[in-house]
Amino acid sequence: MHAMKHNYTTMPDPLRCSGSIVTRELRNSRAMIFAIEEINNSTELLPGIKLGYQIYDSCASVPVSVHVAFQLSSGLDPMFYIGDNCSQSGKMMAIVGESGSTPSISMSHIIGPFNIPQVSYFATCACLSDKQQYPSFFRTIPSDQFQADALAKLVKHFGWTWIGAIRSDSDYGNNGMASFLDAAHKEGICVEYSESFNKYQPRSRIQRVADIIRRSTAMVIVAFIISGDLTILLEELSLKPSPPRQWIGSESWVTNPDMLRFSLCAGAVGFGIERSVIPGLRDFLLDLSPSKVAASPVFTEFWEDAFNCRLGKSEKNVCDGSEDIETIQSPYTDTSQLRITNMVYKAVYAIAHAIHNAVCQESYAITHCDKLTSIESKQVLTQLKKVKFSQNGYDVSFDANGDPVATYELVNWQKTESGSIELVAVGHYDASLPVGQELHINRNFTWVEGSTEVPVSVCSDSCPAGxxxxxxxxxxxxxxxxxxxxxxxxxxxxxxxxxxxxxxxxxxxxxxxxxxxKPVEFLSFNEALGIILAAFSVGGACLAIITAAVFHRHRTSPIVRANNSELSFLLLFSLTLCFLCSLTFIGEPSEWSCMLRHTAFGITFVLCISCVLGKTIVVLMAFKATLPGRNVMKWFGPSQQRLTVVSFTFIQVIICTLWLILSPPFPMKNLTTYKERIILECALGSSIGFWAVLGYIGLLAVFCFVLAVLARKLPDNFNEAKLITFSMLIFCAVWITFIPAYVSSPGKFTVAVEIFAILASSFGLILCIFAPKCFIILFKPEKNTKKHLMNKSQS
Known part of the structure; x- marks a missing residue:
């Protein structure tokens, strides 16, 4: 549009457009005429009534659109048709348009109070769905709210969470991008940058946006932008090499054939209005006779631009009449990608159906329309809200916001073998389907730089499991x-x-x-430590049995008879049990093994210590019996010795019985000692019971040790007191060190410490008490005589 300077002394000139004609819009206007002529020739829709029209060029300018809106709402326009058959000529029933959102907003504010319905075929701003502000606005193209949701789902579908965003600095771009960003946020998508501009701004602004794109790390760019603005940006990006970017486009540019010349956007993906076929339209578009062309300034300009010749009396490049419109490649003649043109077609038919419903009635399957009936635009507006019909295979209806059912075609810019770029439909989107099923992809994509791999656009790589x-x-x-x-x-x-x-x-x-x-861990017979301890346990038991066999073989020898053979055999028997009871500590703990291991250990050890204590008392009594006037042995004969052993052992049996009755040991999974594994062990049940058993053993051991110390210097060559002293010293040392080791040892090593203490004290007893005697019996038989015994005793 020409810029005007006002001096405020004269009336300003009328608004005039500048630049070249947009052939796509010319095709759209011709499609409107084609639809009106179809309706006027129809015997079903508005039979007997003719629709008139008048076409205005807004030049995509808000001032021109506002000027036209005022003209139409005032009713001062020239009559559409002059003649007696036109009953309501000059009266505005509805408006088809505008194509842009911002001009449509301006027009709707003006004509809305007059209840003049406005049906746009290309204004997609979501803001126009607000019926409070735009009560008379309808459209046959889906709202950008649906497109924004579809774009967000598309971005999410391919795993892009880090994107750039550019938009036109207009109602279309700003509102569309706002809807997209809101939908993207809900999908967990982040935006590195969001920039707006338009072609009327200074070049520095365009350069700034281009530099942001070049420096960005986001691989994907979502462009909610009109073709004219994007053209300027792409030309700027072409001046300086830019990293490859995956473009995601809105309907306004991604299906525009004029944009396919930018190889920079090869691989672009976006949503477009579904392609359609309008039978007869191509023939109608090509039906341009020289007289029609010459009679219309618009067709004249189109013809002269298309054939590079001049109509009229120009001296050079005169059109000679041989020009064939079918030979030119122009959006006007290209009906293979009818998208927006079909929206125009549906808009005209929607208005016609609304008028039909207002003036026509059906009676006995016969439609009667009264062309003399005077109707107002408000009636058309009311009927337009109820319109629902199917025309040429296309369903048309409007929801409460004046929007149609949102369906899109998913398109991809793919390079052909010749190097050109073509639009390829790769899927579709239907907003009426259930959540998660709206997007359907049925063909392979070609991505940026011809790649078949989906590009990656994330701020941070996905965090793996773990x-x-x-x-x-x-x-x-x-x-x-x-x-x-x-x-x-x-x-x-x-x-x-x-x-x-x-x-x-x-x-x-x-x-x-x-x-x-968690692996369950316990001291097992299958592991090295368990095998070693089991071997020592069995070895110790065998040693005790062998010692008993040696003593039994030489039971009549002086050294055996002099050391209380009955208590010696009972002691060897108890030691055998002590060695074997350590085996109960190895293996998987069970309810019975837990009760058996502690009670068997406590009772056998008390039996063992009782025997040692009995032998110590016998030594003391024997020495006292050798003194004149003393006959104490009669008070500690074999019967008393047996009774002493049984009594001391019976006390331990009572302690163990109470322990088992009140709070017995039980198998337990220890989850605290080690975090990464389970220790299967025997819980004590009652700690008092456990320490009572150990304390009683310790009490007897200390008592035995004290008596052995008192008798250690008695003049007897085979005096056992010295040997018992050493054995009790080892026994007490082992069990004193056992307590801190037992408390501090983790897991199965607690059991190992307990087994080690049992084996060490048992070996200490058998080696200290019986090893010297066996050595004399087996290797020094000359010392195993009564004479030798008596001589040493006298000395």
Missing amino acids: TRKVLQKGKPICCYDCIPCPEGEISNATDSPDCFPCPKEFWPNAKRDTCLP
């Missing part, structure tokens, strides 16, 4: 670091925001992406 996302300070939620899950916790999904702990009896694997049952 890690969690930690947001980077000051950056969007899509920018994060991947932190390994802490000990004992896992994450089993990618991009997990949190780790969660495993159940008590489970532990993470090395990758920390799954919970595995």
Whole structure:
């Protein structure tokens, strides 16, 4: 449009358009005429009534659109048809248009109060769905709200979470991008930058946007922009090499054939209005006789631009009449991609159906229309809200917001073998389908730089299972670091925001992406430590049996008879049991084994210590009996010795019985000692019972040790007191060190410490008490005589 300077002294000139004609819009206007002529020739729709029309060129300018709106609402326009058959000529029933959102908003504000319905075929701003502000606005193209949702779902579908956004600085771009950003936020998509501009702004502004795109890290750019603005930006980007970018486009440019010349956008993906076929339209468009062309300034300009000749009396490049419109390649003649043109076609038919419903009635399957009936635009507006019909295979209806059912065709810019770019339909989107099923893809894509692999556009790579996302300070939620899950916790999904702990009896694997049952650990016969301890246990029992066999073989020898053979055999028997009871500590704990191991240990050890104590008392009594006037042995004969052993042992039996009745040991899974494995062990049940058993053994051992110390210097060559002293010293040392070792040892080593204490004290007793005697019996038989015994005793 020409810029005007006002001096405010004269009336300004009328608004005049400048530049060349847009042949796509020319095709749209011709499609409107074609639809009106179809309706006027129809015997079903408005039979007997002719529709008139008048076409205005707004030049995509708000001032021109406002000027036209005022003209139409005032009713001062020239009559459409002059003649007696036109009953309401000059009366405006409805408006088809505008194509742009911003001009449509301006027009709707003016004509809305007059209840003049406005049906746009290309104004997609979501703001126009507000019936409070735009009560008379309808459209046959879906709202940008649906397109924004579709674009957000498309971006999410391909895993792009880090994108750039550019938009036209207009109602279309700003509102469309606002809707998209809101939908993208709900889908978890982050925007690195969001810039707006238009072609009327200074070049520095365009350069700034281009530089932002070049410096950005986002691979994907979503462009809610009109073709004219994007053209300027792409030309700027072409001046200086830019990193490859994957373009995602809105309907306004991604299906525009004029934009396919920009190879910079090869691989672009976007949503377009579904392609359609309008039978007869191509023939109508090509039906341009020289007289029609010459009679219309618009057709004259189109003809002269298309054939590069001049109509009229020009001296050079005169059109000679041989020009054939079918030979030119122009959007006007290209009916292979009818998208917006079909929206014009449907808009005209929607208005015609609204008028039909207002003036026509059906009676006995015969439609009667009264062309003399005077109707107002408000009646057409009311009927337009109820319109629902199918024309040429296309369903047309409007919801409460004046919007149609939103369906789109998913298109992809693919390079052909010749190097040109063509639009290829690769899927579709239907907003009426259930959530998650709206997008359907049925063909392969060609991406940026001809790649068949989906480009990656993320701020941070996905966090694998076993890690969690930690947001980077000051950056969007899509920018994060991947932190390994802490000990004992896992994450089993990618991009997990949190780790969660495993159940008590489970532990993470090395990758920390799954919970595995904790290994159950106990002192087993299959492991080295268990085998060694079991071998020593069996070896000790065998040693005790062998010693008993040696003593039995030489039971009549002086050294055996002099050392109380009955108590010696009972002691060897108890030592055998002590060695064997350590085997109950090895293997998987069970209810019975837990009760058996502690009670068997306590009773056999008391039996063993009772025998040692009996032998010590016998030594003392024997020495006292050798003194003149003393006959104490009659008070501690064999019967008393047996009674002493039984009495001391019976006390331990009572203690163990009370322990088992009140709070017995039981198998338990220890989950606290080690986090990564389960220790299967025997819980004491009652700690008092356990320490009572040990305390009683310790009390007897200390008592025995004291008596042995008192008798250690008695003049007897085979005096056992010295040997008992050493054995009790070892026994007490072992069990004193056992207590801290037992308390501090973890897991199965607690059991190992207990077994070691049993074996060490048992070996101490058998080696200190019986080894010297066996050595004399087997290797020094000359000393195993009564004479030798008596001589040493006298000395």
